[in-house]
Structure formats: C-alpha cells, structure tokens
C-alpha cells in the first residue's frame with residue numbers, strides 16, 4: 001500500500017457571529033502550545049539533544065494539567081494537538097540546530113498576533129465535501145466552503161470531491177483577515193500490478209478474430225464514467241455543484257429583471273452549456289484512450305431506457321449528458337475500428353459481477369459500496385456495474401451462434417478487466433496492459449479481488 005497526501009487550501013465562509021468563537025478558542029489553544037514549548041525547551045539547552053521532541057512524553061507530562069488549567073472547555077483533542085504543534089515546532093528547531101543553524105525558542109504568542117493556526121483531526125472536526133464543522137469553546141461551528149467558479153481541474157474538484165481521497169488531520173488558519181481550511185487529503189494506492197509496457201504478450205493476445213469488450217457504467221454522482229478496467233472518469237459531484245451554483249446565479253439575474261441582467265443571463269446560459277459540452281468531450285476522450293490502451297474492439301454502455309428505469313427520475317440533464325458522452329465516444333473511436341454499442345443488462349447494480357456467483361440482491365449495494373451478501377465480494381459498486389454491463393454485452397451480443405466458441409473451450413470474446421481479460425466461460429487470463437501515459441494508474445479500490453476466478 002502506498003499512501004499519498006495532498007493539501008488543498010479552501011476559503012471558508014464563516015458567519016460573522018461565529019468568528020469570535022474561533023478567536024476565543026485560540027486563547028486556551030495558544031496557552032497549551034506555549035506551555036508545551038516551555039516544558040520541552042530547557043532554560044539553556046547546550047546541544048540539540050537537550051530539546052525534547054517526543055509528542056507522547058510531552059502529552060503524558062502535560063495533558064491532565066492543561067485540561068485542568070483550561071477548565072476542560074477546550075476539546076480534549078485540541079489540547080493534544082496543541083501539544084503536538086509544540087513538539088513539531090521544536091523538532092524542526094532541533095533539525096536546524098543539528099545542521100548548524102540555531103533557532104530561538106518557538107513563541108506561539110508572538111505568532112498569534114498576525115493570525116493563527118489550529119490543528120483539527122477528525123475527533124474535533126467533521127469534514128464534508130461542501131462544509132466542515134469545528135469544535136470551539138462555545139460548541140460546534142459549521143462553515144461552508146467557498147467553491148471555485150469552475151470546479152473542473154481545480155484541487156477542490158480533484159481531491160475534495162473525489163471519493164477516493166479522504167480527509168486526514170487538517171488545519172484551520174486565520175490569516176488576520178479571513179479563515180481558511182488547509183485540508184489534508186489522503187489516498188491509499190493498492191499494490192496491484194502496475195500497468196507496464198510489455199512486448200512478449202502483445203502479439204499473442206490480439207488475434208484478428210478476438211473480440212474484446214470494455215464495459216462502461218454511467219453515473220449521476222461520483223465518477224461520471226467507470227470502466228470494467230477499473231478507471232474512473234469525470235466528477236459528477238463537482239459537475240452537480242457547478243450546476244447548482246449556476247442555477248442560483250441565474251435565479252438572481254432573473255429577479256433583477258433589468259435588460260443588462262437579461263443579457264448576462266443569456267451569456268451565462270451559453271457559457272454553461274459550453275462547459276457541459278466540454279465535460280462530455282473530456283469524459284468521452286478518457287474512455288477512448290482507455291479503449292485503445294486495452295485494445296478493445298467494442299465499448300459497451302448501458303441502454304439509456306434501461307438507465308431511466310433504474311434511476312426512476314433521471315433528470316433530463318443527466319440523460320442529455322449520458323447521450324453526449326456515448327455519442328462523442330462513438331465519434332472519437334470511429335477511425336479506430338472500435339464499435340460503440342449498448343446492452344440492456346438486468347440488475348446492473350444489484351448483481352454480483354463475479355462469474356462464479358449468481359447472487360442478485362438489493363442488499364448487495366449501498367451507494368458506492370458493493371458487498372455481495374452471498375460470496376462477500378466487496379468492491380466499488382460502479383465498477384461492479386461496469387463489469388456486469390461488459391460481461392452481459394459479451395455473452396449476449398458477441399457470442400452469437402456464428403462467433404460463439406465458448407463451448408469448444410476456445411473463447412474468442414473477452415471482457416477487459418483491471419489486470420486481465422475474462423471470457424464468457426468465466427476463465428480469466430492475466431494480462432499487463434500497455435500504459436499509454438505516464439500518469440499513475442487510477443485503480444478501483446478492491447480491484448485486486450476483481451478477478452472472476
């Protein structure tokens with residue numbers, strides 16, 4: 001497992017009446033920070049080793065006293081974090097000193113004058129995708145995030161709205177004028193096989209007659225498109241947030257009622273639709289690249305009428321978007337001899353995609369989490385659906401009497417998965433896909449268990 005961390009700086013909307021809650025909370029917090037510094041920094045340190053940097057030692061020595069001295073008003077976790085801030089600061093002083101650069105004792109009171117920083121982990125704060133709630137001396141305060149006008153491609157869209165990243169211990173920063181969240185986002189990368197260029201099996205696996213299907217599941221939240229190879233494209237949550245914001249803006253312009261407001265309203269509408277169109281192109285491009293990477297001959301989507309049945313009130317917008325994505329994918333793959341088609345699988349989202357399990361149960365799925373009640377197979381539910389779509393297409397559409405060779409045991413149709421191909425008879429062949437770019441492979445969580453057999 002490899003862990004990645006990214007810090008995303010988000011401006012916070014804090015109601016003016018709540019700002020003083022933070023200004024009051026910082027007072028005991030700084031007190032704890034500085035008390036910890038005094039404890040860890042002897043009067044006249046002679047050498048770097050005289051500085052105490054163990055967070056645990058400092059906490060053992062100070063925690064009860066500091067809780068007491070702050071009248072237990074400061075959240076216990078903030079007391080611990082204040083101590084940790086102090087030992088971290090001293091630790092960097094120690095490192096500098098060891099490298100011949102002696103720094104003076106940290107003074108948190110001095111730092112506080114220009115603004116301040118408080119460290120909040122998930123016991124003292126709740127982090128969401130649109131807002132966060134912090135403990136203060138006067139109870140909790142919820143702050144909305146100020147969202148960027150264009151979310152696509154921003155760190156906010158890339159990390160905060162992406163479910164593969166989760167919040168870790170983060171910092172609330174007041175810079176003297178306004179409040180910010182320095183959100184630390186964390187993601188685990190599995191140690192699944194890395195897509196590496198291979199030469200030896202690239203010729204053997206693409207026989208002229210081989211059909212290879214890439215299944216694609218389209219969604220109204222999470223990633224817009226998820227492939228049977230475990231790739232996630234587009235950010236439907238970010239798109240929805242953008243749409244919501246545009247709707248509000250339009251509502252305001254409409255209420256204004258002036259001629260210039262009307263003009264601006266029209267312009268906004270144009271900008272908005274260009275944005276959605278770009279988004280559809282972006283997702284279609286990603287699907288095209290993936291189809292070429294795994295050398296698919298067919299890309300299978302779920303029939304739109306089927307999606308409409310599954311998502312009872314599929315908004316017109318999503319319907320439009322899905323159609324665009326499919327059509328653009330078709331256009332983009334035209335010149336490559338790749339067929340884009342649809343299929344009507346039953347129970348796309350409730351059925352287990354393991355070929356040795358036939359379980360279909362609505363309890364299998366809980367939002368983005370799929371866990372088969374029968375075999376226990378646990379996987380991202382959209383990825384599970386993408387495999388179902390691809391496999392269904394493979395068996396129904398491609399294994400027509402003319403091309404059906406499953407019975408002879410010489411399957412010529414395959415479904416492209418994360419780390420290999422699956423045949424209609426359920427046999428799995430491991431395969432390392434050739435990488436088409438240098439970026440980190442974005443793999444589905446649980447993809448190592450995605451193999452069928």
Ligand SMILES: [Zn+2]
Pocket residue numbers: 352353354357358359372373374375376377
């Ligand atoms: Zn199962």
